[in-house]
Amino acid sequence: MYRIGVIGGGTMGAGIAEVAARAGGDVLVLERDTDTAYLARARIARSLTRAVEAGKLARADDAADRIAVTTSLDDFADRDLVIEAAPEIEELKIEFFTKLDAIVTPEAVLATNTSSIPVIRLAGATANPGRVVGVHFFNPVPVLPLVEIVATLKTDRAVLDKVTSYARDVLGKRTIESKDQAGFIVNALLIPYLLAAIRMAESGFASIADIDEGMTAGCAHPMGPLRLADTIGLDVTLAIAESLYQEFREPHYAPPPLLRRMVDAGYLGRKTGHGFYTY
Numbered sequence: 525m526y527r528i529g530v531i532g533g534g535t536m537g538a539g540i541a542e543v544a545a546r547a548g549g550d551v552l553v554l555e556r557d558t559d560t561a562y563l564a565r566a567r568i569a570r571s572l573t574r575a576v577e578a579g580k581l582a583r584a585d586d587a588a589d590r591i592a593v594t595t596s597l598d599d600f601a602d603r604d605l606v607i608e609a610a611p612e613i614e615e616l617k618i619e620f621f622t623k624l625d626a627i628v629t630p631e632a633v634l635a636t637n638t639s640s641i642p643v644i645r646l647a648g649a650t651a652n653p654g655r656v657v658g659v660h661f662f663n664p665v666p667v668l669p670l671v672e673i674v675a676t677l678k679t680d681r682a683v684l685d686k687v688t689s690y691a692r693d694v695l696g697k698r699t700i701e702s703k704d705q706a707g708f709i710v711n712a713l714l715i716p717y718l719l720a721a722i723r724m725a726e727s728g729f730a731s732i733a734d735i736d737e738g739m740t741a742g743c744a745h746p747m748g749p750l751r752l753a754d755t756i757g758l759d760v761t762l763a764i765a766e767s768l769y770q771e772f773r774e775p776h777y778a779p780p781p782l783l784r785r786m787v788d789a790g791y792l793g794r795k796t797g798h799g800f801y802t803y
């Protein structure tokens with residue numbers, strides 16, 4: 525797997541493109557238009573500069589030169605592996621899978637970085653569901669070492685082995701294997717915890733600062749749950765909670781009203797400058 529395609533150059537897509545290029549791959553990123561393509565490039569460039577400053581990378585240019593951004597899905601015809609990292613909107617992802625299936629070669633692998641949508645629903649949009657697999661990265665992608673690998677009931681064993689080996693041996697990540705249920709392993713555990721913290725803030729039980737301090741100073745988490753929700757994005761947190769609630773119908777997955785109101789208000793966390801904190 526050398527020619528890698530990434531659908532979407534947002535936080536996750538840019539991170540995935542960066543690690544694939546840093547591992548020596550030829551990377552193509554799909555963006556909507558020239559403005560968002562510019563933003564995706566800027567995101568990647570910022571992170572590469574940070575990696576150089578942190579002493580993790582010798583030269584930013586080498587990796588940056590291996591990343592191209594396009595606005596045409598047809599350019600993905602020669603990709604060995606395509607990782608979809610579009611927004612968490614099922615219809616949008618399904619549309620990409622249907623189109624990609626007709627564009628790439630029969631040997632190409634189609635992966636999704638979805639946080640919570642059952643992968644089989646995306647695989648079902650293709651003529652060859654055996655080549656569709658979940659490959660779920662964690663934010664910030666260049667820093668966090670984990671990739672969750674999700675096989676559907678129809679994923680070919682060879683495809684699973686291929687992407688696991690790519691994540692481990694080429695990208696240098698650690699992998700865990702999850703069944704194809706909403707949230708997989710990590711978000712099924714993480715999201716109820718974040719929602720519990722939001723409910724705590726909503727009820728006035730404790731202040732935002734004290735809830736976060738409780739988990740950083742008391743449990744050695746690198747950031748508290750409300751700052752983490754801001755970092756993930758409150759819209760993404762809400763979308764994952766909705767998928768989990770739809771799948772399991774358990775109250776601890778139900779998004780609290782405060783989360784919905786903040787998303788309605790456009791307070792999406794770090795990326796918009798407003799969330800539980802101001803950035």
Ligand code: 3HC
Pocket residue numbers: 571572574575578580638639661662663664666667668711714746747752756760
């Ligand atoms: N490339 C490579 N390395 C980088 C880098 C980059 N672009 N940017 C930073 N680093 C390195 C730094 O050099 C440092 O390495 P060191 O520990 O060896 O010195 C390390 O990464 C940490 O960087 P910083 O010191 O700049 O930052 P902090 O110490 O403040 O940590 C953080 C920031 C990594 C974001 C940390 O707070 C953290 O891990 N937070 C939790 C994040 C988390 O839980 N993410 C998961 C979200 S859930 C998810 O993504 C799933 C999705 O579906 C929602």
